[in-house]
Each structure stands twice: as C-alpha cells, then as structure tokens.
Amino acid sequence: MTIEQTISQAGRATDSAAPWTPSVVGEIAEVISNDCVNAEYRHLVVRCGAVSASAQPGQFFQLLCPHSDGAQPFLRRPMSLYGADPVRGEVEFLYKIAGAGTRGLATLGAGDSVDIMGPLGAGFTLDPSLRHIVAIGRGAGLATLAPLAKAAKANGTRVTAIFSARRPELVLSVDLFTGQGADVIAVTDSEGTSGPAHIERILRGLIAENRCQAFYTCGSSRLLRVQQRLAREFEIPGQVAMEQQMACGIGLCFCCVRDFNVGGEIVSRRVCWDGPVFDMMEALP
Amino acid sequence: MIDLSVRIGNLTLANPVMPASGTFAEGLDKVMDFNRLGAFVTKTITRELRAGNPLPRVVERAGGLINSIGIPSKGVLYFLEHTLPYYAGYKPPLVVSISAPTAEDFAQLAAEMSVPGVDVIEANISCPNIEEDGKAFAMRASSTESVVRLLRAATPLPLWVKLTPNTGDLPDVARAAELAGADALVVANTILAMAIDLETFKPCLGNIMGGLSGPAIKPIVLRQVYQCARTVKIPVIGCGGISTTEDAIEYMLAGAAAVQVGTATFVQPAAMTTIIDGLVRFCERRDIARVADLIGAVLNEESDEVELAWVAPPQ
Numbered sequence: 246m247t248i249e250q251t252i253s254q255a256g257r258a259t260d261s262a263a264p265w266t267p268s269v270v271g272e273i274a275e276v277i278s279n280d281c282v283n284a285e286y287r288h289l290v291v292r293c294g295a296v297s298a299s300a301q302p303g304q305f306f307q308l309l310c311p312h313s314d315g316a317q318p319f320l321r322r323p324m325s326l327y328g329a330d331p332v333r334g335e336v337e338f339l340y341k342i343a344g345a346g347t348r349g350l351a352t353l354g355a356g357d358s359v360d361i362m363g364p365l366g367a368g369f370t371l372d373p374s375l376r377h378i379v380a381i382g383r384g385a386g387l388a389t390l391a392p393l394a395k396a397a398k399a400n401g402t403r404v405t406a407i408f409s410a411r412r413p414e415l416v417l418s419v420d421l422f423t424g425q426g427a428d429v430i431a432v433t434d435s436e437g438t439s440g441p442a443h444i445e446r447i448l449r450g451l452i453a454e455n456r457c458q459a460f461y462t463c464g465s466s467r468l469l470r471v472q473q474r475l476a477r478e479f480e481i482p483g484q485v486a487m488e489q490q491m492a493c494g495i496g497l498c499f500c501c502v503r504d505f506n507v508g509g510e511i512v513s514r515r516v517c518w519d520g521p522v523f524d525m526m527e528a529l530p
Numbered sequence: 531m532i533d534l535s536v537r538i539g540n541l542t543l544a545n546p547v548m549p550a551s552g553t554f555a556e557g558l559d560k561v562m563d564f565n566r567l568g569a570f571v572t573k574t575i576t577r578e579l580r581a582g583n584p585l586p587r588v589v590e591r592a593g594g595l596i597n598s599i600g601i602p603s604k605g606v607l608y609f610l611e612h613t614l615p616y617y618a619g620y621k622p623p624l625v626v627s628i629s630a631p632t633a634e635d636f637a638q639l640a641a642e643m644s645v646p647g648v649d650v651i652e653a654n655i656s657c658p659n660i661e662e663d664g665k666a667f668a669m670r671a672s673s674t675e676s677v678v679r680l681l682r683a684a685t686p687l688p689l690w691v692k693l694t695p696n697t698g699d700l701p702d703v704a705r706a707a708e709l710a711g712a713d714a715l716v717v718a719n720t721i722l723a724m725a726i727d728l729e730t731f732k733p734c735l736g737n738i739m740g741g742l743s744g745p746a747i748k749p750i751v752l753r754q755v756y757q758c759a760r761t762v763k764i765p766v767i768g769c770g771g772i773s774t775t776e777d778a779i780e781y782m783l784a785g786a787a788a789v790q791v792g793t794a795t796f797v798q799p800a801a802m803t804t805i806i807d808g809l810v811r812f813c814e815r816r817d818i819a820r821v822a823d824l825i826g827a828v829l830n831e832e833s834d835e836v837e838l839a840w841v842a843p844p845q
Contacts, residue, residue, distance in 0.1 A: 267561055267562070268560040271800055317593075319592070319594060319744065320588075320595060320796060321796075490586055494796075497553050497558065498552070498599065499602050500587045502582065518555075
C-alpha cells in the first residue's frame, strides 16, 4: 500500500455520518496457553476482543512483554500472527526466546494477562483464482506463513509448503499445514537439503507441474533471491513478509524503514506500515 | 462539565493534549478518534528531501528510548499535496513542525508553510540529530534570537519555538525566543544521549548519538518547564516523558499551558486520549472547574488555608 492510498483511505471529513471506531486496539488479553513446541519455540494463545481476532494472514501484533530477570523492555515487541479465530476470539503467536522481551513472554502462564496491540500492517493478499501456490519459510518465518494455509484452503487454493530449518526437530507447524491439506517439504541444514540450489531444483519441479502460480515467503534472504530469479524467469508473482527492528509498529517513527526497488527507483518504506508484506520483486534481500 | 480548553496565545485548544512532533502520523487514526485531540503536530518538514539517518535508528534503554531518525522528509510539495488535505478533514488545529539548516532557510520555509489549513508553525530549532554533536540553534540565546526574529517576520501565523534541553542556558534561550517574537515555547526536544552494544563494542545507533525520550527524562524536562514558565510571559508547552494523566498534570502545575505526548504513544497507542479522559476525572475528583486552573499552580511557598483546601479537599 502506498502512502498516497493510505491517506485517501484514512482521510475522513468531520461531518461524515459514521461514528469513529478503532481498527487497531491496545488491549489486555488473557493467556489461554503458552507452551513449548520444540527446543526453541513457544506457542502463545490468547483470548482477545473482536478487532484483534479479525487479524489477517501476514499482519502482526506488538506485544508488551512482561519484565524478567530485572530486564525491563521499554518498547513492545513485534510478533507475526500465527493464527486468528474470530469466532472464539483468539489470536496465536509462535516465538523463539531471543532476548529480554521474549524471555519475559515465556514466563506467562494460562490465566495471565498480556497487553497486545493490533492487528497491524498490511498482510498477504490471496487471489482466489490461484489454483496452486508455494509457501517457503525458514525459522520463525514459518509462523508468519502459517495463517496462509487456512486462508488458501478456504479459497480452494492448494499449497505446497517448503520448510527450512537447521535440524529436523526444529521444523515447525508441519501439522498445521498438512491439517489444511497442504503438501509439506522439509529441508534442513543438518541433512544438507536446505541449500539454495536444492530448493531451486524443487521449485523448478513444482513450476513444471504448474503447482507454483505464486510465491509466498518469509525468513530467508537466500531463498528470497532464488524465488526472485525464478519469478523473473517464469513471470510468477510473489509476496514476501519482511522483518525490521521496530519501535511504534504503526508508521509513526520511521525506525523500521527498508529500501525497495520500485521500477528501478530505490524507495524507502516503513516495514510496519507499508508492509510487512511486500511485492516480492520490489524487495531487496 | 469540566472546561478542558486552554489558550496558547490567540489560539484556543479544546484540550491541552497534543502529539509531540515526530511521533504522530495518519496511522494513529486507526487507534483513536483524531477529533478528540487538542491539536495535531506533524513530523518535522524540511525543504530539502531527506532520507534520514543510517539504521539502527532506535535503541531502548531503561525507562525510555534513544532515537536518531534524522528527519526523513518528502519536502514541501508533498506536504502541500498530501499531508495538508488529509488533516483538513479534522477539527483540531494543525501545527506544522519545520526545520532548516540556516536562519534564512528557516524563514523561507515558514513563509512557504503559511498557507490556509496550517494553524501554527512550530520551529524545531532543537533537533539533536541533524547537526554534528547535537548542535542546534536553540543551544544559545544569540542564535535562537536571530532565527526566531527572521521566522517572526516571515509568517503571520502563531509561532511556537521548540527548545533544546541540551543547553545550560535554557532560561536565557527562552527569553531570547520570547523577545524575538515567539508566541509560545515547546519545552523540550530530546536529550542528547548514546548507547553502546557490549557484544560488538559498536554504538547502538547508526548515527552514534541520538535523543533520549520517555519517562526517564521527565523530571529533568519538568524542571526546565518550571524554569522557562517563570522566566517568560508567553505560554510554555511541556514535552518530555509524559505517559500518564498524572505526568500531564505535573507539567501543568509546573507551568505548562499544554502538553505534548510522544514516546508514550509507541508503548500505549491510545495514550493521548487516555490522558484526556484522565484529566476530566482528576478535575472532577478535585472539584477543579477548568483544567487551565492547573497551569502554574505549583505551590512552593507557605500557603494560606484556602489554598491548602484546594490542594487537599475534604475526604
């Protein structure tokens, strides 16, 4: 979404009839569960209001992390949406304990409160006419892609998911994808299958079988480059969810900017506001 | 019904709460009803196109954050064609923050920005991030006076001047801005600061130094607001670490006629409207009819019984 579009969408006359309602909220959510899924990742499920639970695939939340070990994280921590259930009023996150913020998150138990802010950013767009898409993620990038599986299934779009991780036991969310009818191909560093050349061979196979009408990716610059090359060669569209250190999460501070190549011109965009999902061909890995 | 309005020179604000420059953009309208704010304050606009500073641009520290964003600016034309029409749809007055490298450029930009739809010029003569080592006009009374004088001549709009907390001569600087024709002072910008990463031994910010903001700086800037408010006759707008209603009231007691909320919005996006709601409740509880009665109401001398009753109402 460009800034111009955003402004014209958001601009609102004072005499407009509809009363203002929030589309992003900061709220105290109740922890339903916060369990380990493997040696590195935890799965947080919280009960929340309708605005938060309406989050779309590719959007994110900013979590105010509890203090731990005397550390006092001042800013919120951005967290990709792992799942949202508007009927039950729940959102889910998958996170790796990586610093003071996520260490604090890990202390939460069922019944505790956590301050969440969202849904934020522009998520993935899924063209319902697509018959078969490919989702490629590495590490926590898989968490970002996970809600796509459900959304694609609702559209009748088949998904082939390629999961990259360091070791087989760190491959995440396979059940979540297979449960939605997706084909999952796991590649790992320890088995020597995660290199870009091997993944390119897999992708060329899928393209030849007409099972790759669009790329959806997150979490690896190396894999992004492979997909950009193939996308150019075969004229396949793609979307990438990008990461960047954030402060406000809602486009105010310009801390999370990245450069993008838009028709040959380098343009600076805010990951939190213009993204985090961008046209894959405009992303600079 | 509590009267929340405050006057800043000739301008009446519906309430004393507005954003601090650099911490506000259109995205916040997803979180709050913009028509509830006392005013809008834009990010600082420059004539030249500015990309901003190298990343990382923000690092958090205890009770606050250090930023060196470096005023990315799309220039005047973009502002006039896009930003200005956007705010035209809302009731609160529009305060446009501007910056320039020289006093002459500052004045020229103020003139260009003095167009219908702009209600106030806020001259950011205090950004610590665009000159080497945090040098800014507002570091000294003499450079403040000369730039404000040119600004005053260049615009018929109310002129607010944003001062720096990084000077030892703040009351002198405040007086110089008043003498040169400022209609109000914003006290203050961020405090020049630094952080170093112990893993890499490198500074945490791409620009090495940055400006500290957030609750950590509140007592310092509160003191500066107090000093400025008793030095000048023009209104002082408090800005520094305000996160809660109590913070806002403390600033008003110290002499602030209005407050700007910045970094708090990054943590609680609805901080400004929460503070406005809290002001109403505080005034109701303490039987204060007008929020403007709080301005400069700090008691630092022996008080008679009547004033004590005002401060400590019967339980």
